[in-house]
Structures are given as structure tokens and as C-alpha cells.
Amino acid sequence: MSGPERDGAARTGGREGGGAGPRLDGAPKAAGRQDATGPVAVGAEPPAPGRTRVTAPRTRGSRRLRRPVTREIDEQTGLGEAYMRSLVQAQLRLAVRLCTLLAVVVGGIPALFALVPALREQQVAGVPLAWALLGGLIYPWFVACGWWYVRHAERNERDFADLVDNPWSDRNP
Amino acid sequence: MNAAYGLAGIAVVVAATVLIGTLGLRISRTTSDFYVASRTVSPLRNASAIGGEYLSAASFLGVAGLILAFGSDMLWLPVGWTGGYLVLLVLVSAPLRRSGAYTLPDFAEARLESMTVRRVTSVLVVLIGWLYMMPQFQSAGLVLRTVTGAPVWAGPLLITLVVAVSVLAGGMRSITLVQAFQYWMKLTALAVPLVFLLLAWRYDGAPGLDRDTAPRFPERTTVTVGATVAVQVVEPVTVTADGRVDDRSVDGAAVTLTPGRHTVGRDTELTFPGGAAVPHVEQIPVRTDREWAMPLDGRDHSLYATYSLILATFLGTMGLPHVLVRFYTNPDGRAARRTTVMVLSLLGAFYLLPAVYGALGRLYTPELLMTGRTDAVVLTLPGRVFGGVVGDLLGALVTGGAVAAFLSTSSGLTVSVAGVLAQDILRGGVRSFRAATLLALAVPLALSISARSLAVADVVGLAFAVAASTFCPLLVLGIWWRRLSVAGALAGLVTGGVLAGTAVVVTVAGGAPEGLAGALLSQPAAWTVPIAFTVMIVVSLATPRRVPPGVARMMVRLHTPESLNVDRGTWRPRRV
Numbered sequence: 001m002s003g004p005e006r007d008g009a010a011r012t013g014g015r016e017g018g019g020a021g022p023r024l025d026g027a028p029k030a031a032g033r034q035d036a037t038g039p040v041a042v043g044a045e046p047p048a049p050g051r052t053r054v055t056a057p058r059t060r061g062s063r064r065l066r067r068p069v070t071r072e073i074d075e076q077t078g079l080g081e082a083y084m085r086s087l088v089q090a091q092l093r094l095a096v097r098l099c100t101l102l103a104v105v106v107g108g109i110p111a112l113f114a115l116v117p118a119l120r121e122q123q124v125a126g127v128p129l130a131w132a133l134l135g136g137l138i139y140p141w142f143v144a145c146g147w148w149y150v151r152h153a154e155r156n157e158r159d160f161a162d163l164v165d166n167p168w169s170d171r172n173p
Numbered sequence: 174m175n176a177a178y179g180l181a182g183i184a185v186v187v188a189a190t191v192l193i194g195t196l197g198l199r200i201s202r203t204t205s206d207f208y209v210a211s212r213t214v215s216p217l218r219n220a221s222a223i224g225g226e227y228l229s230a231a232s233f234l235g236v237a238g239l240i241l242a243f244g245s246d247m248l249w250l251p252v253g254w255t256g257g258y259l260v261l262l263v264l265v266s267a268p269l270r271r272s273g274a275y276t277l278p279d280f281a282e283a284r285l286e287s288m289t290v291r292r293v294t295s296v297l298v299v300l301i302g303w304l305y306m307m308p309q310f311q312s313a314g315l316v317l318r319t320v321t322g323a324p325v326w327a328g329p330l331l332i333t334l335v336v337a338v339s340v341l342a343g344g345m346r347s348i349t350l351v352q353a354f355q356y357w358m359k360l361t362a363l364a365v366p367l368v369f370l371l372l373a374w375r376y377d378g379a380p381g382l383d384r385d386t387a388p389r390f391p392e393r394t395t396v397t398v399g400a401t402v403a404v405q406v407v408e409p410v411t412v413t414a415d416g417r418v419d420d421r422s423v424d425g426a427a428v429t430l431t432p433g434r435h436t437v438g439r440d441t442e443l444t445f446p447g448g449a450a451v452p453h454v455e456q457i458p459v460r461t462d463r464e465w466a467m468p469l470d471g472r473d474h475s476l477y478a479t480y481s482l483i484l485a486t487f488l489g490t491m492g493l494p495h496v497l498v499r500f501y502t503n504p505d506g507r508a509a510r511r512t513t514v515m516v517l518s519l520l521g522a523f524y525l526l527p528a529v530y531g532a533l534g535r536l537y538t539p540e541l542l543m544t545g546r547t548d549a550v551v552l553t554l555p556g557r558v559f560g561g562v563v564g565d566l567l568g569a570l571v572t573g574g575a576v577a578a579f580l581s582t583s584s585g586l587t588v589s590v591a592g593v594l595a596q597d598i599l600r601g602g603v604r605s606f607r608a609a610t611l612l613a614l615a616v617p618l619a620l621s622i623s624a625r626s627l628a629v630a631d632v633v634g635l636a637f638a639v640a641a642s643t644f645c646p647l648l649v650l651g652i653w654w655r656r657l658s659v660a661g662a663l664a665g666l667v668t669g670g671v672l673a674g675t676a677v678v679v680t681v682a683g684g685a686p687e688g689l690a691g692a693l694l695s696q697p698a699a700w701t702v703p704i705a706f707t708v709m710i711v712v713s714l715a716t717p718r719r720v721p722p723g724v725a726r727m728m729v730r731l732h733t734p735e736s737l738n739v740d741r742g743t744w745r746p747r748r749v
Binding site: 070073074076081084087088091092094095098099102106107110113114120121126128130131134135136138139140142143145146147149150153154157158160161164165 | 245248249252255256258259260262263264267381466467468469470476479480483487507510511513514517518520521522524525528529653725726728729732733734736737738739740
């Protein structure tokens with residue numbers, strides 16, 4: 001039952017799909033693609049193999065399917081790599097944004113004190129400015145930054161999951 | 174401070190630690206308890222556990238001491254130690270959890286598929302761990318000495334025994350609840366006395382720290398010097414001395430100290446008249462209260478030192494061996510992020526307190542500027558401000574908190590270092606782990622007794638600088654940059670480790686030289702971190718063939734949310 005075996009490790013076919021994994025029941029690649037771009041009756045579509053969709057009962061309808069993006073990722077096709085790069089880049093952009101903000105604020109405080117000596121003597125509610133900032137105010141600001149980051153990072157991941165999971169999405173290639 | 178109350182405080186915490194350690198043996202025969210916990214531990218409890226392990230003697234005692242000595246520039250230390258978690262959150266936390274790595278060497282092996290990188294990482298983990306433990310042990314000596322007057326080696330020996338017993342018996346580390354409890358205990362031990370101290374301060378008419386004079390003894394004060402010190406006297410003062418002054422034996426006679434440098438021998442008692450200026454130990458500059466409260470006025474080259482400190486603390490946090498392992502108890506990457514935000518809140522709450530202790534210390538315990546033991550300010554203040562039982566009880570509370578601080582951090586580090594020693598340097602298995610535990614403790618014990626006594630937070634700051642110069646580039650580039658090659662990672666780790674390590678050895682062993690060279694060596698991060706990053710990137714670009722073949726799969730593993738069913742590769746960490 002130990003942790004690393006439980007998650008983190010290989011997940012191929014670990015879910016509902018069972019041993020069959022994300023194999024696409026012999027549907028040739030081209031056919032799958034063509035299908036996905038054609039008109040699709042929503043609701044008659046079975047869930048992507050290897051996935052569990054909880055919103056609707058599984059139907060044993062036709063096996064006309066597009067190739068799932070998870071398989072593109074698993075096989076490291078150009079398309080799969082493009083998906084992965086988009087996720088990593090979105091997260092990296094977010095991280096760089098926050099780190100830049102942090103660098104400007106945190107790096108700016110000593111610079112301001114060095115360049116504008118009057119600020120060193122400035123008092124805020126009876127406390128020197130440096131103490132008010134560094135001894136108190138900066139901590140809630142850190143927490144606020146943290147929450148802001150978590151919200152956006154989770155949104156990026158949700159968007160990515162939707163993109164990968166949802167074959168009817170407009171954004172699909 | 175009343176020795177009986179202080180000893181009682183120490184005894185309670187030590188007994189609880191040993192007890193929980195031995196009970197832990199029954200509760201958790203294997204480390205598997207640690208993984209079981211991973212599914213049920215809430216972010217708050219997990220964050221408390223991270224805070225409990227992270228808040229060491231440097232935070233509990235050292236920050237207040239450095240603020241007392243050097244003023245507002247030192248506020249950056251706790252800011253950096255908290256902000257480091259923001260950087261960790263943004264760049265590392267979720268991918269690291271998703272990597273499945275349990276230790277830094279695990280991550281290095283998984284990401285770079287190289288045992289060589291793993292071994293270099295292991296050596297660095299051990300060195301950083303020892304560098305971090307040494308000042309914890311020295312603080313133990315300081316605490317025991319402040320409370321009972323025991324020799325300085327007694328504390329390190331005591332802590333070694335307690336940690337050895339608890340780690341060998343069951344590994345208190347495996348019990349998240351204990352570490353979580355430690356956070357709240359440390360917060361209480363610092364917050365409750367502070368409430369009393371602030372009430373007393375208001376009762377005194379809330380004296381401010383904006384005078385244009387250096388600290389003076391408020392009343393007739395007898396100062397006992399623990400170790401031989403060289404002090405700087407600014408204005409002539411006649412004191413009653415008992416001991417050795419300027420290498421002459423004095424026996425309760427009046428001595429006039431002229432302005433200039435004087436040495437005061439070990440265990441010498443000096444009685445100063447009320448209103449006399451406090452002579453400062455050589456390492457601490459004499460500043461008026463107003464200068465002390467202003468930024469960029471503490472140490473030499475303070476602007477450089479401030480930026481270097483910021484870099485070391487903000488980037489070094491992610492590379493601490495005992496921090497990383499705690500992220501494993503999060504069920505997934507999303508929980509790892511939420512836990513980190515919680516850690517930010519908990520640390521922020523804690524770090525509001527030490528600065529106030531430092532400021533109150535300047536008012537009520539200025540003699541610490543003369544003895545040089547500014548790290549004792551948190552321990553000394555309650556007894557100084559309150560006489561009688563109240564002071565004794567509050568003193569026992571802070572003493573217990575300090576003991577908890579260095580015990581929890583030392584235990585966490587011992588387990589991390591011993592795990593790496595056992596797995597990567599010895600042969601592995603339970604017997605190796607036991608031998609490694611003793612080795613992991615023996616080295617910092619020897620170092621703490623033989624090395625010069627430095628401010629605890631300064632040495633811990635150096636450990637952060639080494640972590641920032643080695644593991645920060647490895648983690649950041651490893652997680653976000655596909656072109657990191659084995660050769661690049663090795664070159665960066667070795668370069669950063671050697672440069673920062675040399676600076677540490679020079680600073681700790683010999684004392685940093687005067688002037689800019691001293692600032693560069695005692696705060697090395699500002700130059701070692703950029704060099705390490707540059708070397709890692711340049712060598713990686715020059716050796717594109719040595720990019721690990723599984724990098725694409727690893728990127729999937731690090732960055733895709735757990736809800737997606739994708740192939741994440743088959744790597745798993747090995748177990749001790």
C-alpha cells in the first residue's frame with residue numbers, strides 16, 4: 001500500500017479501462033481523426049477509452065472515436081508533445097509572472113531605502129517603515145500571492161484536463 | 174533565570190520527545206506509517222508539521238538575537254525564510270510531489286537517470302544537513318548554559334543522546350502529528366511570554382527606540398561574561414570587576430575602562446553603574462537606537478549583504494533536505510500547493526514575534542551586546558522583565574520552546590542525513606541506517622564543540638546559501654527546462670557546491686576577512702547562485718547528447734494533474 005506504488009508510478013490502464021489500457025480497439029488513426037472532425041451526435045458518444053466519465057452512464061454505442069489526446073501524449077507524438085508544451089509553458093508563464101512580481105517588490109524595498117534615504121526615517125503608525133513592511137505587512141502579502149498563484153495554477157490544469165479529456169471542445173485541433 | 178524551572182522546562186520536552194520516540198516504535202514498526210498518513214493528513218496538519226520541523230533554533234532564538242545586534246536589516250532573515258516557501262510553491266511544490274521523489278537524490282536520479290548525479294546530490298545533502306545541525310547543537314549548549322550554567326559541550330551532548338534515542342527507537346519523524354504539535358508548541362512558547370512582556374512594556378510607559386544614543390544600562394547591572402570577549406568601550410566608565418580584565422586579575426576592585434578595546438576574561442563579573450554606556454563586543458557595531466532601527470545601517474556593505482541574504486533565503490528553502498521530504502505526505506500535487514500556502518500563513522504568524530523580542534531586548538537586556546550572546550535574548554527577557562514566579566514560569570516556557578525547536582529540526586535532519594548516508598554511501602538496510610544515524614549525529618556534535626561559536630542564524634543562513642547554489646538550479650532547471658543534461662547538472666552542482674562550500678569553510682573556520690571580501694564570503698549567495706545557474710545552463714547547452722532520454726515522459730509526470738490518465742513512466746524511489 002505504500003505511497004509511490006500508489007501514485008506517481010505508471011498509470012497506463014490503471015483505471016476503468018483495465019488491462020486494455022488506452023488502446024483504441026483497432027480504429028485506424030486516420031479514421032479516428034476523420035471521425036472527430038465530422039458531425040458528432042452528443043450523447044451517443046462513448047467515453048474515451050481508459051477514462052471514467054461520471055456525468056453520464058457508459059453507453060455501448062458505436063466505437064467511432066477520435067484518438068484520445070492522452071494516447072498522443074503517451075506515445076509522445078508531435079501532437080502530444082505540443083499539448084505538453086502548452087501546459088508546461090502556461091504554468092511557467094504563471095510562475096515567471098509571480099517570481100517577477102516578487103523580485104520587483106522584494107528587490108525593490110532595499111533599493112528604495114538605498115536611493116531615497118528619507119524613506120528610512122519614515123514612520124508608519126509610530127513604527128519605522130522598514131519594520132512595518134518587513135516585520136508585518138509583507139507576510140499577509142506573501143499569503144495573498146500564494147492564493148492567487150494556486151487559483152491560477154489550478155485553472156491552468158483544469159483547462160488542460162478539459163482540453164485533453166473533451167473531444168468535442170472547440171479548441172481541439 | 175531560576176535553574177529549577179528552566180531545567181523542568183527542558184526535562185518535560187526531552188521526556189516527551191523520548192517517550193513519543195519509543196512509543197512511535199510500537200505505533201510504526203516501519204516507515205510505512207508515513208505513507209499511510211499521506212492519504213489522510215489534511216493540509217493544515219501537514220503544514221503544521223512542515224512548520225514544526227522547519228522552525229529551528231535559528232528562528233526561535235537566532236532571529237531575535239541578530240535583530241537585537243544588527244537592527245532592521247536582519248528582518249530580512251525571517252522574511253526570506255517565509256518567502257522561500259512562496260518561491261518553492263511557484264516553482265517546485267506540485268511538480269516535486271508528482272515526481273514521486275522522496276528525497277533530493279531521488280529526484281536527481283529520476284529526472285536525470287544518472288547515478289553519478291544522485292551520488293553528488295547525496296554528498297551535498299549530507300554536507301548541508303551537517304552545516305544546518307551544527308548551530309542547532311550550539312544553541313543547545315547556549316540554552317543549557319543560560320539556564321544552568323553547565324559547560325557549553327553539555328548541551329550538544331544531551332541533544333545528540335536524545336535525538337539518537339528517539340530516531341533509533343522509532344523515528345519521531347514518521348509521526349506527522351508530533352511535528353504538527355511542535356509548531357503550535359513553539360508558537361505558544363514565543364507568543365504567550367510576548368503578551369506578558371508587551372503588557373509590562375506598556376506599563377513602563379512604552380519606551381521607544383528612537384533615541385540618538387547607544388544602549389545604556391537602565392540601572393546598576395552586573396554582567397557575567399561567559400567566554401572571553403574583546404569589547405569596545407566608547408566612553409570611560411568605572412566598574413567593579415571580579416575576574417580578569419585586560420589579562421590582569423581583579424578581585425572585586427574598581428576598574429576604570431578607558432575608551433578603546435578591552436578584553437574581559439571568562440567568568441568575569443563586571444558591575445556597571447546605572448546609565449553607563451554598554452560596551453559592545455567587537456563583532457557588533459555600536460549604533461544609536463535611531464541608526465539601529467533604520468535599514469541599511471547594520472553591518473558593513475549592508476546593501477550587498479541584504480541582497481545576498483534575500484537570494485540565499487528565497488532560493489535556498491527549496492533545497493533543504495528535511496523540508497522536501499515532508500511534501501511527500503501530500504496526497505497529490507494540488508494538495509502540495511495548498512499545503513505550501515498554509516505553511517506561508519503559519520510561518521508568517523510565527524515570524525511576527527521574534528522581531529519584537531529583538532526590539533524589547535535592546536531596551537531590557539542590553540548587556541547581551543557586551544557578552545556577545547545575543548542569541549540568548551529570548552531566554553533572558555522574561556526573567557529580566559518579571560521577577561518571581563511569573564518570570565520563572567515564562568522562562569521555563571521559552572526554554573521548553575527552544576528545546577523543542579532544536580530537537581525537532583535536528584531529528585528531521587538526522588533522519589534525512591542518515592537515510593541518505595545509509596542508502597547511498599553505506600549498503601542500505603536497517604543496520605546501515607543505525608550506523609548512519611550515529612555518524613549523522615557524531616559529525617555535527619564534533620563540529621559544534623570544536624568550531625567557533627557563531628550566531629546561530631548566520632550559520633543557518635550559510636546552509637541556505639549552499640542549498641541555493643546547488644539544489645535550487647537543479648530543481649528549477651530540472652522541472653522547467655527539458656535541455657538540462659547530465660553533464661550540465663553535475664557541473665552546476667559541483668561548481669555551486671565548491672564555491673559556496675569554500676565561502677562557508679572560510680567564514681566558519683577562520684572568520685571572514687574585513688571589508689568587501691568579508692561580505693562576499695559571509696554572504697556568498699549573490700555570486701554563487703548566478704554562477705551555478707550559468708554553469709548548469711551553458712554546460713547543458715554544450716552537451717545536448719547527454720540530455721536524459723526519458724525527459725519527455727518525466728515532463729508528463731511532473732506537470733500533468735493526477736486526474737489525467739497518462740503514462741507517467743515506471744520510476745519509483747528506492748527504500749532504505
